[in-house]
Amino acid sequence: MSNLIRAPWTAEQVDALNRFQKEGGMHPFTCGHEHPAHPNAILNATPTGWRCFVLDCEYEQDWAHAFMVDPAAWPRPFTDLRRQASGDTCKDVDVDGETIRVRGSGEITIEAQEALGALVRVAKAKFAEESPELDKTRGYLRPVRATMLSDDPDGVHLAVYSWLEMFEAWATGPGLCGESMMQGPLPDGTAVTCQRCEEYRPKYERMLAPGYRKDDDDPDVLRAKLDRIRDEVRLLCECCGNNRDRMVRIRRELGIAEEEWDKTEAERASEDEAGLEEGEGRL
Structure with a gap:
């Protein structure tokens, strides 16, 4: 269809699509998978298509409406139209090199800008004091x-x-x-x-x-890991007396205990002594 665009998208298109998600004046694209803890999860545009931000979600979408990459064609929310009619609109105010959007009618005076700057600095200082630096990847x-x-x-x-x-x-x-x-x-x-x-x-x-x-929560992966560990335990040295009690516990826990490992310590000691006497007899 001519009114659709499909990935891959340019960096400019990705930027416009993500802006549309929060500024486009209509309901943003959301994930097609069910997320009980994150209903209506908003999609994020990437060069290869839409992606869901929810952990481990693999939802993908490769199309968007053509008008979504053209801000001039975005639908205007009714609230914006009412504000425009009344003169109550948002204005950009520079505070320490950062653009702050302020809503109101009329021009913003120098005194008001200075008061806004002081308020923003105090708020940032308080936030930095109360909020430790967090890892943005987590x-x-x-x-x-x-x-x-x-x-x-x-x-x-x-x-x-x-x-x-x-x-x-x-x-x-x-x-x-x-x-x-x-x-x-x-x-x-x-x-x-x-x-x-x-x-x-x-x-x-x-x-x-x-x-x-x-994989830590994948039952098939965990079963394969357990089978591999069982195989490795079977190959461990069984002749070292220092490992025998440990091996008995491990084998029983893994469900691979053998009859010879169920012998008492006295029985094993007796067999060891008999083996030594037989060896001395051969010498």
Whole structure:
């Protein structure tokens, strides 16, 4: 179809597509897979197509609407149209080399810009003091407050706190229980009251830990690893007395214990002594 574009996309197209996801004036593209903890997961554009940000999700999409790479053709949200009609629009204000968007009518005075700059600096200093530097390649579990749409609007839940490259900001997702959450984490240490979130906590802590591999939770991979370990244990030296008790425990745990390993220490000692006497007799 002529109104569709397919990957691969240029860097300019990727940038426009990701801008559309947050500024396009209509519902963004979301993942086609089900994510109970991340419903409506917003897709991220890459040169090879759309990708889902949810951990271990392999969803891919190689097409987009042609108008999505042309900001001039994006639908205008009704709120923007109302603001434009009333003169209440967003304006860009430079604060220490960073562009801050401020909404309001009329021109922004020099005094207002200076006051805004002071406020932004104080807020950044407080945030830096209260928030340690986080690894942007990882996700973190954080307590969050539910929205009024939740079945538990007064409860405290758990959500994944992660860096969203397309927004250039840290953000919290839905609760681990699948409920809708307010954006932004609560202070560390806030007690979690949602039992379903707590039930999911161990799984997410394991999946979000550094060094986690998808194979660690793959039953087929784990069975193959166990079979390989069993084979290696069978080949271990059985003649060393120092290893015998350990080998008995390992073999029993792996389900490969043999009758000769079930002998008592006295029986093994007697056989060793008999072997020594036989050897001395041959000498």
